[in-house]
Amino acid sequence: MAMATAPSRAEVLSLLRSFLQAARKFSDYNIREYAARRAIDGFRGNKALSDPSAIAAAFADGMSQLEVAKRQAAVYSSYAPKTKSVMEVKMSPPERYD
């Protein structure tokens, strides 16, 4: 099997950008924040990789994770609850005890 060539810097940045776009599409507050944060931390953690095959492997892994993220963002949106998380409500009114 031919060794995959390492992706270019532009390709890596494009993958990260696609990740962040996919993360924004999640309707769930916690998953959305996690996806963006984990993508950035993951890419930052792999920045120091120098071996081309390791870089290629990480890139391939990133591509398949991106597919997962896109699919799941669609699933989560299809079943999004009507009420958002309190974290997303801009000004929570004081609680009432009816």
Add this chain to the structure above:
Amino acid sequence: MAAAAASRLLRRALTPAVARRRFSTAAVAAETPPSPLPSATGEEDAGMVSMKGVRISGRPLYLDMQATTPVDPRVLDAMLPFYLSRFGNPHSRTHLYGWESESAVEAARASVAALVAADPKEIFFTSGATESNNISVKGLMRFHRARKRHVVTTQTEHKCVLDSCRHLQQEGFEVTYLPVRPDGLVDLDHLADAIRPDTGLVSVMAVNNEIGVVQPLEEIGRLCREKGAVFHTDAAQALGKIPIDVEKMGIGLMSLSGHKIYGPKGVGALYVRRRPRVRIEPQMNGGGQERGIRSGTVPTPLVVGMGAACEIAMKEMDYDSRRISALQERLLNGIRAKLDGVVVNGSLEHRYPGNLNLSFAFVEGESLLMGLKEVAVSSGSACTSASLEPSYVLRALGVDEDMAHTSIRFGIGRFTTEAEIDKAIELTVRQVEKLREMSPLYEMVKEGIDIKSIQWAQH
């Protein structure tokens, strides 16, 4: 050129959460189609939720990870095909549906085994940690009923272990319920004294679900090996969070749970050592699935979910653990900065950081919880009984009844954000201050009166 693009990208991605949230909420509002599902949560109009007499402005922020965890989207992605086209029974030997289902189950088994350094042949799938605990305790002792008549466990075990032991007592076995130290850890000398020649099983849970304390598994395993007793541990809260190695820890039987590691509910696993062989009597009889240990069709989607959750946990353990430790520190320091009289239940050093059980002095627990409806947390007593009895775990630690009543368990997980921690701090501090302001007991303490010395007059 690329560097400028990179820094622009990172700067935009790292803009403060508020700015990003506004953008993302607007984007979601524009893209999300109206939900077609009937609302199960009472009235939901204009984003308000009304249930059980309380109205809140949105879904509460979730800090109850020990009760259950949300399913990781990567786990759901792995499970869905097995609910859609690959729906076969893994025990069907004659067609593709069965073969692909079986292959998925075996791959999941290998993932679970890898996370605990076991052999896949030693992993059996069950309906959850409760079932695995039942099989371990009752199954082992009943198999050895001729020669082994004694079980050693602790007072802080999960209810299913304690209840199984009580059941064994009714069958004529003897059980020693070891007390724990005030920090929640088991005393190794007491344990060594308690193990007898006819002790078949020693059961000590790895991470306690109520207080988060981590027991010294390696030492306990070594003790059990020396004395010839089988070491069973309920690792439901520990799997994927602290490193588990069945060899290093001398574990003979171990209960695992799917829904505590961002997997689906309804599935768990049981580890049974092969060398030296641990023999158990099956508790579910039937077609002999899972090598006769647990009959019943293995639920492929759930098992695949548990396998995926274990794989993810293996990769993410370091990252999650670092993050969660930082969040726990933030939570504890944030609360302590504004409130006094805050006690951490259980040892702070030997603890899984995602579990923080706090008692607030001079505050009544139920009223504290009633005021924290925007934060989903649990109190000490709720897990185990429908009554208002304070938790038996806290009682075993020697916590005073009034402090046990005010205990709150904060559960931090993979998806918890800093903003949620900050909001939880703000809401908790506000509610505790409000209650203390109303409390005459607190006034007396502030004036220097010792509560315990008061002679309450009878009316």
